Amino acid sequence: MVETLAPRAETAPFLEAAAALLGAKGFTTDPDAISPWLTDWRQRFTGRALGMASPATTDEVAGLVRLCAAHNVPIVPQGGNSGMSGGATPDETGHAVVLSLRRMNAIRSVDTATRSATCEAGVILQVLHEAAEAKGLRFPLSLGGKGSATVGGLISTNAGGTQVLRHGSMRALVLGLEAVMPDGTVFNQLVPLKKDNRGFDLKQLLIGSEGTLGVVTAATLKLEPAVAAREVLWAGTQSLPQARELLLLAERLAGQALEGFEVMPQHSLDAVRDYLPGARQPLAEDHAWHVLIEMVADADGAERLPDLAQRVLEEAFEAGLIEDATMAANETQAEAFWNLRESIAPAERALGPAVQHDISVPVEKMPAFVEEAVPQFEAQWPGTRAVGFGHLGDGNIHFHVIAPQGVDRASWEAGDGKAISRQVHDMVTAWGGSISAEHGIGQLKRDELARLGDPVALSILRHVKQALDPQGLMNPGKLI
Template identity: 70%
Template sequence: MSEPQAFIAAATELLGARGFATDPELVSPWLTDWRGRYSGRALGLASPASTAEVSAFVRLCGEHGVPIVPQGGNSGMSGGATPDDTGSAVLLSLRKMDAIRDLDVAGRQVTCEAGVILQNLHDLAEKNRLRFPLTLGGKGSATIGGLISTNAGGTQVLRHGTMRAQVLGLEAVLADGSVFESLIPLKKDNRGFDLKQMLIGSEGTLGIVTAATLRLMPEIGERTVLWAGLDSIGSAREFLLLADELVGESLEGFEVLPAHCLESVLAHVPTARSPLAGAHSWFALVELVAAPGQGEALRQSAENLLTMAMERRLIEDATIAANEAQAEAFWRLRDEIAPAERAIGPAMQHDISVPVSTMAKFVEQVGPEVEARFPGTTAVGFGHLGDGNIHFHVLAPKGAVRGEWEASTGKQISAFVHDRVTQWGGSISAEHGIGQMKRDELGRLGNPVALAMMRTIKNALDPKGLLNPGKLVPLAPEGATP
């Protein structure tokens, strides 16, 4: 029996026929990332049902020298959950581990397994008059483990922070099969390093998240959603500052998008309608929230904000959602931007951040630079202006061949954008992670001391290099100590 066959036999014995699949029909759907950019091969698909099974399986992989690619909802944006094309690795799906281990309503916290889908967690919290303060477009497929592993962001970071801020405790299986268990949250704990924070955002390269204790928030009693038309992203920045000044404690989200993005969504979604009658260069989507019973006061605050913004000529026109259905329709215009752009044709998507105070200037300056350097392209920036995270997309010229364009001109564009982001003191990955897509760029542009620290930690916790190889951690320069 060959070594791969011996491993497959042992894995099947450990997890059972349903827990370890080699049938191509069962495995192949998970070998390509959801964007369709990365595809690979694997020895099989492991689907353990408990932390104990994950531990035993990881130990088995270590004994056989089999690399492991952990996978949640396979909805990542950077190819971080896709194996390479050698076929030597195994996929480790956490989707079966979807139990709610404990819900403390009074303490506003929940302990759940890594495979819990974000939408299901939202529903559970809502049934108990609570909420989980992180959401994103892929909430119907994204899993808690994946969100933790990539330190996901979303549209509520402005007020509540990234996934890192939501994690109170963590459980993870390390490369040797041992279980790091730190699920019980403590307000004060000075017993050395905060090891759970090291695992958050490590993209499965240091350990496999199996469960977490998360903070919950009181339910939103009232919310008001505004849609405003503006002449520039610079005006949007001033509008944000005004909103922070007038309604700061109520400000839940502040998103911006150019006219190009709105037009793309209106063309892509037949039922979509523009909230305003006139044409505007930019739009702002603003959400305000308040405690139950404060609806009238919240709406008055929204009206006062818009009145003052109009007086200062920061906005050209605006409307307030009349009801929940209209509020959701406003948000759908934002959530459908990425699918609408994919329907247009090839594009290079850049998940970047620069200091909040300079984001508007970055978009105004770098967008035209890209279009001038790469004729025929269209640069659009949209997203979370309030936390300095803009999704800076560069659409290919008409007639560009999908796949070919990204691999040639697209790479040159991304290198140029990343160079400019770095020059502006920003990050080439704001919320989507590094994965395999940005690993080499991180190696090219990252701080050498920080990169050396990352490699040292990786080598210490995963000396065989079996946990999600080829992702996140850049290779050491040739001739350097790894």
């Protein structure tokens, strides 16, 4: 059990009012109930909390936010607690309330005519996928944590995933938004309009703000027709520049059918094979780089898809871009291919201490960045292993530097690990990239954003924060 602070005397009126507002199911100060939600998913941050609120409706969220504003109590919104940057973890003071949105898990509607779904913030991504599929539609965003990640968390961090190449991140998929603002008022723009020029696009201001400007309570999301056919390909290539050329060829031939394009070095695949019982390498031989390609079609294009996939491979072989390749024979094999890709992060973690970076550079520069960064870091930090993998189509690199064998985790992460991360961020910034591609800033990268961010952009962020949250109660210590 995580130790909790005894409530301050001046907080007693707030605690009584919160309990009266939300009831026994909606508010607790029980340390055993709160404890599991005080540590982030990566176990880098552990905080304390005054209590945990679990409202069931938007009105209850609004009432709680007004109550917090009246008593000057900070709020830390939380969804599935599966974030990668500590953005949903309270600090160690114990002054904040964790605001869990998990009880707000209703899918209000799935509209086949408009191809949209309106759902509450606590809806789990996998549940949304299943609801859309039941209506012959799909929500085109997926990631490894789909069984725990919630809609509200995905919106608040502007999550990406494996289908950004075709469909974009959450910013592109949110048609409408409902949120409770820091003063307890409700911003309601759930009804989407194709054209709306009434000033700023306020929902976009809230998307990616990590709970620092308001609490997302519901959203209207874009759906796509269900996939009628898909082809999943696995190819081996000699270099990342060749993989980039393969991407360009696939984009030219497949167009909108190309939905996923992932790259991983042999080291990452070896780690997964050691980590997953029974995991098999799709190709007979090792290759410097492996490429996972997914192509999909709706009912109109399903019949032509196998020939299209075959053409991509044939032209890639003729151009000398790949050494070997295979196509998944069925859905079971296709899922097995994707499971290899989605297991890289936990497999790398199982190797021992590492610093992991979610970064991006301009798409066309990603191969050159990885080819320069890997030997540079391994040479400068003897005994380490640098590994880059990820979404080649959108320039998102998951760049891990694995510690030498036998080091003490805590001391290495606090010393060399921290210095390595700082150098990675310096290099990314010099290449015109971003220190956070899809996982958010949270508290993990807050200081680095302040150090490396554009001063004008940071000034605007701070002015917006001050204007909307003058008391500084919304997720303090995160992002800015």
